Amino acid sequence: MDFERCYRAVDSRDQRFDGWFYTGVTSTGIYCRPSCPATTPKRQNVRFFPSAAAAQGAGLRACRRCRPDAAPGSPQWDVRADVVGRAMRLIADGVVDRDGIPGLAARLGYTERHLHRMLRAEMGAGPLALARAQRAQTARVLIETTGLGMAEIAFAAGFGSVRQFNDTVREVYAIAPSELRAARGRHQAPVGAGTITLRLAYRPPLHARALLDFLSVRALPGVEEVRDGTYRRGLRLPHGAGEVALTPADGHVAATLRLADLRDLAPAVARCRRLLDLDADPVAIDATLAADPALAPAVAAEPGIRVPRAVDGFELAVRAIVGQQVSVTSARTTLTRLLAARDRVDHEVGGSDGDRTPGQPHDQRGLRGFPSAEEVLGVPDEGFGMPVGRRETVRALARAVADGELDLASGGDREETVQRLLALPGIGPWTAGYLAMRAFGDPDVLLPTDLAVRRGAAALGLPDTAKTLDAYAERWRPWRSYATIRLWRAA
Template sequence: MELDFERCYRAVDSRDQRFDGWFYTGVTSTGIYCRPSCPAMTPKRQNVRFFPSAAAAQGAGLRACRRCRPDAAPGSPQWDVRADVVGRAMRLIADGVVDRDGVPGLAARLGYTERHLHRMLHAELGAGPLALARAQRAQTARILIETTGLGMAEIAFAAGFGSVRQFNETLREVYAATPSELRVTRGGRPAPGGAGTISLRLAYRPPLHGAALLDFLALRALPDVEEVRDGTYHRGLRLPHGTGTAALTPADGHVAATLRLADLRDLAPAVARCRRLLDLDADPVAIDTTLAEDPALADQVRREPGVRLPHAVDGFETAVRAITTQQVSLRSARTTLTHLIRSTIPAGAVGFPSAEEVLGADDSAFRMPSARREALRGLARAVAEGELDLAPGGDREETVRRLLALPGIGPWTAGYVAMRALGDPDVLLPTDLGVRRGAAALGLPDDPKHLDRYADRWRPWRSYATIRLWRAA
């Protein structure tokens, strides 16, 4: 990916936080790379290089700045919203697919050869999938070193390294410090709650309307799965190697996260899913600027800047919720879903039932019309048999096509799943009652056809307009 030097240098010169994660600044005279907003950096133009990823900067022999921690910057918003192969690959790498399945597994998920995938990623990000995964492992290791009391060998394997030697070498290259030195620098105080408890800060680009996020999640919270309490969102997680819980509290400049994991190898996917759930890699200024050009939305954008699009930690869960919510109130859907959860997973279990558990449930678990029950079973069968990929790295167009081919799933359900599970930023739900009521409250057309045509002015951020219409309702 080509980076315009003058534009990047202006962002660095002004310490503009909005560009954190968009690119990384390397200073050849010091051998360090930083965020654009790093307060310690005043580089001369001739000593500056710009990189599209932390992995690319590391590949050029630079180490991470210890003050601004560029590896903990928000992710690039273009990889967060783009539906092409590179965007899908970045979301899957963040979820730990390379660590679990290797590059062959990543390439198979995307439907490309390893060589072609490497070529595409290197052209866009200056690094291949192994280098990108290595950079993520280094960050995971640093977090574990600084927030737990685990031994270094345990951390090495929990972070995904193949050996302690590889772990030591990587951290020396990335941070110019040994693992023991990193622990001494940060005090090495284990987080309260035990060895599997990690406390960290999740960065975002300001502004972030934390109340809107918590309002949205609280209204839809399911007992035994999630709750909002005292300004913190709590939920159970089902992760690749086990279960976990997350407590997420929006704060000034970051979201405070406390993760409790049965298996520390799940740290990277847990962080990635929490970031996606709260839409922390979005570019709110770009979104709000587009929506504020419409006079009908301008006042709301001014009063509530940074309203995010809550995504999902589990695409199957989102699809089940969408089908269950069809033509019923949120309260009724919550009662139905609570019965389904308690009928399919053991008491005290964490998270939402899997596709296999829903598929194996008897009729008494489904307190709903038979057609809707069979729609849920059809969905569960398609996911369990691998015919439907509802992960954030799935192909959006193909996933929507396959959803619409399933009995009992129409455009509203497919659109809702695309918006929340797949992270499509440009979905409008013109037939949704809440959307229509919100449109009417703002003086906009509430007829689905007219509203759909009107919403063209909100592209490519119609999903964010949808959230604002729900709030207006």
């Protein structure tokens, strides 16, 4: 938050800093993104804030031109493993709306008072204010993209009353909810009930083809698909089922969400952003990797490579276990059998359409969320289609998750979770590292024993034994996860 560095970023309208901090202009009472196209404010009228909630707490309203509340998330909070970083991810996933501040504090293992103190010190606002800022953004999206009544929007966005909703929208946007809808009404797309369309911002560059390539070859029938430049998948969300279509475009990812319960909008958006790694800082990452002459040509040819992550930690853990020491194609075949066995069990108990969004066409009901831990435990032995040892590892994982002994959410403690994973029979360093990279968002994971990683290293003229590659990769810190993706592509 150095004033001179922040002011230079604002003066140059540098998009890379959107979401890192927010610019408050005291003379106008407005806060903006660093890249706002408005005239650069005078120094004496400028204050910088670490969060939108902090700016709102200072009595400033969001700029209607640059929409700072819809800026990319801070890459710092996206990758940090400390308590504040974890808290920010859990708040984004709607934990405060569902469980309140006590629930958030319990998930993090701190008292409410101490948690409030830590967030105030780093974010300039407490957990309730941070959640309130998110509710305001969710409300704006629903106001502008749906035809729902204001009372429905208020409760879907997480507000406790319509009055609280009205007061917050007026305070954050300096306009009544009805006026906000009227101002954007002509831009509304005709969509069905429970359907929301929005743009997910990111920091350029974004190598969309690399993301879609990675997801396409691993796509599980009935759960996800990649077609015509769009990734679609079913979602298992806190209040019900959902489905999303994500289409990378210039400067944003177009998202169309179909939700059984609109209270799941904020967690659905957070999970989609996490899946595509949209809060990364690609310029900083590529600069570090390009400093290595062996990687420089690949970085120049394909800037903006992201780490494809996950919408569901349990799903990725099952995928990782099934994928141990087998090809991607073989793992996909085995997982498809497991999904078919889940569907047979559902059909036998009369729940085959349980994850289909109301109003969803019958021919699209196949895009369901990945099975829950409880559903996996209900699959009979013959439904797994894998060696006994691997089957029992999947079951041990499912039991630990179902019993609450293992938290695979992005807001969990990474080190503790990795240690608990390693304590399960059949889970070793490769599986734990793979999950740390893709499920928990650790930006600095190398998988030196991975065959494809070593093949990619050899293709680029790098050391290709596990030990020598591990030592060489020290120069790529703290972005070894991104180097791993590039080595996979080189292979």
